[in-house]
Amino acid sequence: MAGIRALIVDDHPVTREGLRTALSMSDDAVVVVGEAASGQEAIDQARDLSPDVVFMDVRMPGMDGIEATRRIREASPETRVILITIDESRGAISEAIQAGVSGYLLKDASPDALVDAARNAVEGNAVIHPQLTKTFIEEVHLAETEGRSTPLSKREREILQKVADGATTRQVASDLGISPHTVKTHLERIFEKLGANDRAQAVAIAIRTGIVH
Numbered sequence: 061m062a063g064i065r066a067l068i069v070d071d072h073p074v075t076r077e078g079l080r081t082a083l084s085m086s087d088d089a090v091v092v093v094g095e096a097a098s099g100q101e102a103i104d105q106a107r108d109l110s111p112d113v114v115f116m117d118v119r120m121p122g123m124d125g126i127e128a129t130r131r132i133r134e135a136s137p138e139t140r141v142i143l144i145t146i147d148e149s150r151g152a153i154s155e156a157i158q159a160g161v162s163g164y165l166l167k168d169a170s171p172d173a174l175v176d177a178a179r180n181a182v183e184g185n186a187v188i189h190p191q192l193t194k195t196f197i198e199e200v201h202l203a204e205t206e207g208r209s210t211p212l213s214k215r216e217r218e219i220l221q222k223v224a225d226g227a228t229t230r231q232v233a234s235d236l237g238i239s240p241h242t243v244k245t246h247l248e249r250i251f252e253k254l255g256a257n258d259r260a261q262a263v264a265i266a267i268r269t270g271i272v273h
Contacts, residue, residue: 064090064178067109069102069125070117070144075167079115079144082171083178090178099123106132106139113162113178118145118152126152129159130226140181144169153188155260158226163187212253212271219246221272224263 066083070076076095083090094109096102100123106114114132116125129141142163143156156164162181165173166189177187212220222232229247233240247259256262266272 063088064113064182065093065109065111066090066178067094067096067102067105067111067114068092069096069099069105069114069120069128071097071120072117073097075117079174082174083115085171086175089175099125099128102128103131103135106136110136111139112182114139114141115174115178116141116143116161118143118156126155126159127228129156129161133160140178142177142181142187152260155263158224158260158263161186165189166191212250212266216246216250216253217271219243220250220262220266223247223259224267224272 068076068079068083070079076097080092080095083092090113093111094105096105097120099120102114102116102125105111114129116129118125125143125145129143132139132141140162141160142165143161144165144167145152146167153164163177163186165177165187169177169189180187218236219232222235227235229240229243233243236243247262250262251257251259254262254265256265263272
């Protein structure tokens with residue numbers, strides 16, 4: 061497949077240049093149509109340029125790549141997002157999957173791997189680096205075997221379900237008619253009950269144990 065239109069998103073100019081150079085080696089199989097240095101800029105560029113694929117950094121100042129992915133996918137479901145990161149944690153991987161990414165690669169991915177990921181993404185196939193997939197599976201299994209299935213209250217399950225559906229703290233607060241502070245307090249209790257470090261881990265554990273779907 062030729063002429064895949066790509067948007068590169070990373071707050072470091074050197075990294076953006078490296079990705080552009082790598083993709084330029086694809087004999088026009090992937091054509092870089094734009095660059096962005098922040099999550100908000102990525103959203104704006106995706107709206108204006110309508111790329112087929114977005115190569116998105118995960119950790120950026122302000123809005124991170126995962127939140128930007130959620131918003132891009134909400135506005136344009138046909139746009140595929142491939143996360144490029146050094147973060148191998150289960151929390152980041154789980155949250156990325158919840159956001160609807162089409163791929164998850166490490167920053168040392170080869171030019172061929174980047175192009176293959178773009179091709180698979182536009183064909184509707186997900187690409188996750190084997191090392192990352194292994195980490196995700198192992199950590200989910202660990203959560204299960206440690207028995208982190210303490211029952212949550214009705215309100216806690218309600219909040220966690222909304223988080224699993226991709227809602228932000230403010231969105232949950234608005235939907236339930238409570239303050240963002242109250243939502244955060246509930247989330248802290250949920251993390252404690254499930255033995256989770258963050259909302260991504262809590263969602264992954266809750267899905268595996270049937271607390272949410």
